Amino acid sequence: SRGRTRPRIFLPHLVASLEQVEETYVMIKPDGVQRGLVGEIISRFERKGFRLTGLKLFQCPTELAEEHYKDLQSKPFFPKLIKYITSGPVVCMAWEGVGVVASARKLIGSTNPLQAEPGTIRGDLAVQTGRNVVHGSDSPENGQREIALWFKEGELCQWTPAQAPWLWE
Numbered sequence: 001s002r003g004r005t006r007p008r009i010f011l012p013h014l015v016a017s018l019e020q021v022e023e024t025y026v027m028i029k030p031d032g033v034q035r036g037l038v039g040e041i042i043s044r045f046e047r048k049g050f051r052l053t054g055l056k057l058f059q060c061p062t063e064l065a066e067e068h069y070k071d072l073q074s075k076p077f078f079p080k081l082i083k084y085i086t087s088g089p090v091v092c093m094a095w096e097g098v099g100v101v102a103s104a105r106k107l108i109g110s111t112n113p114l115q116a117e118p119g120t121i122r123g124d125l126a127v128q129t130g131r132n133v134v135h136g137s138d139s140p141e142n143g144q145r146e147i148a149l150w151f152k153e154g155e156l157c158q159w160t161p162a163q164a165p166w167l168w169e
């Protein structure tokens with residue numbers, strides 16, 4: 001869909017890896033914003049070397065939260081989850097890179113923060129599944145779906161980071 005057709009700016013020697021470039025939707029949930037963890041969380045993805053292509057602070061309407069989490073509709077915690085996600089502003093991010101979907105999930109850690117490894121965002125910064133501070137898409141397909149859901153045309157930006165030749169040989 002939209003993500004695949006946007007022109008990508010790349011250094012010539014990186015064209016070979018073009019096919020593997022993925023995008024993922026990462027969101028700092030309302031607890032992460034309220035607890036002042038925005039900079040800390042963005043930094044982890046930034047320092048890793050992924051490319052930020054979308055970023056905004058946003059008050060999520062109920063319908064959007066329900067659409068985003070529609071696969072969990074039948075779960076007993078679904079109403080609580082929607083209340084949580086809409087309880088305050090979230091930070092919406094689109095990140096792009098080779099292997100970014102799985103890698104972002106690793107940086108984020110297990111759904112239950114008590115089981116998340118130290119060094120991961122949830123492992124370091126959270127204690128409860130219902131307050132696990134951050135979301136990351138679970139597949140490249142969902143990455144595209146969620147970015148299209150949370151961002152409007154014109155809110156995403158393609159650019160070549162100055163550090164590109166220092167990240168990839």
Ligand code: ADP
Nearest residue numbers: 072077081110111129130131132134135136138
């Ligand atoms: P993840 O966010 O790690 O991909 P899931 O897709 O299973 O995890 O669940 C989505 C979100 O729903 C979780 O991040 C968490 O905020 C919430 N959630 C999942 N399971 C529970 C639960 N048992 N109780 C409360 N909230 C839950």
